[in-house]
Amino acid sequence: MIGGLFIYNHKGEVLISRVYRDDIGRNAVDAFRVNVIHARQQVRSPVTNIARTSFFHVKRSNIWLAAVTKQNVNAAMVFEFLYKMCDVMTAYFGKISEENIKNNFVLIYELLDEILDFGYPQNSETGALKTFITQTGIKSQSKEEQSQITSQVTGQIGWRREGIKYRRNELFLDVLESVNLLMSPQGQVLSAHVSGRVVMKSYLSGMPECKFGMNDKIVIDKQGKGGASEEAAAGKSDLGGSGGGGGKQSIAIDDCTFHQCVRLSKFDAERSISFIPPDGECELMRYRTTKDIILPFRVIPLVREVGRTKLEVKVVIKSNFKPSLLAQKIEVRIPTPLNTSGVQVICMKGKAKYKASENAIVWKIKRMAGMKESQISAEIELLPTNDKKKWARPPISMNFEVPFAPSGLKVRYLKVFEPKLNYSDHDVIKWVRYIGRSGIYETRC
């Protein structure tokens, strides 16, 4: 198991050092600094073995977190733990920076004592931790409160405490998708996938039992055979989203993973998603689709080398969704060779600039409706060089935000039951929002 955990600043100075196992000595702290932080070359692996000691590290801005062990630990678990550790720290004191860590070092030690015991990760849900690691002492708690804390930390529903009350029961669902594309210069899709997240913010009283439904192909097909009782329920609900791509009934989900509150065995058996949500915000599910993706933009590049000192670039972008919808924050990044001496740009819409420090022409458009087209052309002057190596022509990348889910996912319902309290599904105010963003959206040129 994890033998020790160190946090360093960018210079390699130790900010936090907690050793859990006897086989990890103080010299391990220095070994990592010398061999990884101060190493000359770029980091070649997130796992480093130095003198039979293994170091796992992640970096957040310029802070290094390193877990150390001498055993054959579960490597995936160690990284998951390090990420979790970052989440917990962020939840407590915001951004992970040298200053914040120094300011909160006592708190961090206290957290490390709680969430890692002898190197074994323990309950690390911020919701639960915040009930008893407060930096203000817990003497004031009554006996009931204490046992409530311990039963929550160790209990089946470790992520939610009992007795939550809201005057207004409300929940927000965000379907956040990032659409990834790699396209050949000829417009052939080399790979495309959507990775999506359903983020839920809930302000619900008591211990509400929730059931979430979407237009999952497997469920819809099953219902098509088995009667439409659920369909009726879905029709009543006001959650039908405003899709951008038209009338797709259902989508094929390649794979999905769920927050630990979701009952996985139930999903496996019936493909229904039921859970008691944590209070506040949580990422309910992540999913991935590869079929029938609506690609919001198409990029058509044209690069011509005119002699040895000049390049002509023309890029056309086409928006491909309902004309009534508006895409925002559009940015096209056209890489230029390292020996560029000057660039002239003409664009029909938005603003374009050559950024020498980034070796790219950046073209920004604030808004663009569906089914439109826009174009940029540029002349790039090059300095003659002796360098034999050809310019690598990195792909043209694109950023944007659209108000629909490129995967075609729609929320059909989210039902809330709280048998003990007197509010029903109808009393809950529900909001759904779809946002599609570009992930790595590249076209080779």
Add this chain to the structure above:
Amino acid sequence: MTDSKYFTTTKKGEIFELKAELNSDKKEKKKEAVKKVIASMTVGKDVSALFPDVVNCMQTDNLELKKLVYLYLMNYAKSQPDMAIMAVNTFVKDCEDPNPLIRALAVRTMGCIRVDKITEYLCEPLRKCLKDEDPYVRKTAAVCVAKLHDINAQLVEDQGFLDTLKDLISDSNPMVVANAVAALSEIAESHPNSNLLDLNPQSINKLLTALNECTEWGQIFILDCLANYTPRDDRESQSICERVTPRLSHANSAVVLSAVKVLMKFMEMLPKDLDYYGTLLKKLAPPLVTLLSAEPELQYVALRNINLIVQKRPEILKHEMKVFFVKYNDPIYVKLEKLDIMIRLASQANIAQVLAELKEYATEVDVDFVRKAVRAIGRCAIKVEQSAERCVSTLLDLIQTKVNYVVQEAIVVIKDIFRKYPNKYESVIATLCENLDSLDEPEARAAMIWIVGEYAERIDNADELLESFLEGFHDESTQVQLQLLTAIVKLFLKKPTETQELVQQVLSLATQDSDNPDLRDRGYIYWRLLSTDPVAAKEVVLAEKPLISEETDLIEPTLLEELICHIGTLASVYHKPPSAFVEGSRGVMHKRLPARTGSGEGTECPDVGNAAGGSAPEAAPSIIPSQGDLLGDLLNLDLAPPTTTGPTPSTSGMQMGGMDLLGGGLESLVGTLGGDIGGSPAMGAGFGAAPAVMPASLNAPVGGGLGDLFDLGGGVGMPMGAYIPPKTVWLPAMKAKGLEISGTFARRAGVIQMELVLTNKAMSVMTDFAIQFNRNSFGLAPAGPLQVLTPLGPNQTIEVSLPLSTVGPVMKMDPLNNLQVAVKNNIDVFYFSCQYPISMLFVEDGKMERQVFLATWKDIPNDNESQFQIQDCHLNSEAASNKLQGSNIFTIAKRTVEGQDMLYMSIKLSNGIWVLAELKVQAGNPNYTISLKCRAPEVSQCVFQCYEAVLKN
């Protein structure tokens, strides 16, 4: 809330100030002081001098302060054990506190204080906490047992904590169960044989129930523990798989990977024709792909594991090629791993896509990545024949870029393509030759030279090209020198008239001016070949080469099986067994995949399956060690050909114009060589017996061929050579402070020898080796000292052969052939025991007179007769008899009754015991029956084992 100020105080006299503040009456000031102490401790300053003052602050009702003091205690208690005792009282008191959080804190901290006296006081509070009413305290206490075990294992056993811990597996609270499982698994690892976890269907059921309810971390502990279980049959295996599959949808990648591990392992037991088997295969792909959208570090772990999974079960991900395409922003470690997997998944169906990708990658910036991409193109060509042409033209395009390292890498892979498709792409040679000057890496130079030598007849100026390399012969690396030597010899054999001078030049450079023994020996071998029989030389040097196989860099099957059992862990990231990087007793256990017990294939008994490590997977492709090892086959080639050259100096050199020139210088050389090697009659036989067909794959280490040669040379006078068991590891490095001993026993020319391989895996030099045996059944004792004359440096290996006598003290051992050995060096004395094949004790004069045999057979009472079966032996009686004779088991008579051969044999042991045997061999039946008769029937079992070993090897 600005605690950062504590990091900045660095002035002198600080300790005194802190001391004063710690003893202050004001609570706030005390707390501030303790914080300063902790900050100093963090940055590495020694503040242990403040121990008593800090411990004095422990008695407080301020929990924050208490935790800080505890933190200090954990750090320094070991250096101040006497004073740490002062804290015990507070701990014991805290364990009784009404607040469960404080009880847990006390027991948690106490377990981290590694001071013997404190652990004694820990037992009572721990016992109470294990049975505490509050689950939070119980789950903390469960981990504490593991802590205590790490400090004092005996104490934990004596106090009965292990049983209490086992009870906690049935606890009502899932988190308690998970921690108990984690603690037990850890303790069990250091007691490999104690059936501590006692996994049985009932306890497995409990674990599976808890799996649905506990935290993500708990699920990982439980799944990792489940992976150690071996289900009884395929039904149980399937039902566990069914309950584990829902975990594949968990958001935590570690849960997913651990579930994959359990499934991959238990799947082994499912019959392949089962519907569920197919369903499971399909279910595995999507979660593995999803892992690739995790953070880069986790992607790396996932990719290393996918690399294993793809090798074990390629069908799972065969349609998922696209997800492994490299993204521009991927960190380099992710890029390299993806590339590896792309090649493994490349097939005829997707090759066009893959090639287009690889071509893109070859223009990237990172040198390592580009090299690997170029190499990958070559591997595709070899793997998918249909794509070879396209690959070659892609490589030529890349060569045109003139980027130095791309060109070199391309040439290396083109050489491999030539090996796979001889005489197909020679048109590109001209292009390659243009780039001769830009090659500065040995591997690329060697590859180019090989190409020139191999196709010398089609390259007009081959001699000029090779000559140009010859100028700086001594500055080249060995790899290039060896290659150049071979290439010039090839050239000479193809164009003898023009290149005489060249070949002489290279031979004299190699034999006279070089210090490298490999180079010299190869030079001599060529020289002698050329001078004795040029026709034979041509046959040898220009022999048709075996094609190289398609899969490269595969992990060896047994290691792969072990690594599959370690999915998700560091071992799977390093692709090394845990024993390679874990110190001490942990992780020594080699994990294995369970054997298939499905109804259709149930003939294999499970024991056999286990012993063979799951045996080799179906149609395991042979392995090329690495790209650069082409030399390996050249050496093999030199050793294996069917020549029976005698030591006669050649007179047949007339066929070639240059022979008189060579011959003169060779006379003396051949003479000495003949004396050294050819002098032994076994040598000729050795060559004669060597396989006439080239080994089909290159995976035999080069040394193997040489080893065989020497074995044959040593076994003078033996028709077949005695059976020598393969070397096994007797003393693993971790048990002997870095000294690894492996070895075997052999009988050579009537002398019993213990052949040892000593490897120093420690960091320091080892000297002063000595060896001693305990008394044993046959009085074996070292006949001389252990000959390790030079100190053994780190990572060095030495082979020693120790002659043994049989006149030592005798004591009957169990088993009979057990030998206990002590080896001493400058570090310590180490003990191990090993078993020797009793055939080492069979003496050469063991052939009994026929009459005596008959009389003795009758004389020995029938009670002393034992019968054994030898299964699966496909030798005929003649061959069997010959083979046995090599190990001094002599056939005295043979009788054939109704198609059944009865062989009568005798054996004499070194202590004078006679063993008589009757071996029944029936033509066409692979099962032999053997009856052994001996006055000392104890030895029969051992003798039988020898029969089996000899006949099957």
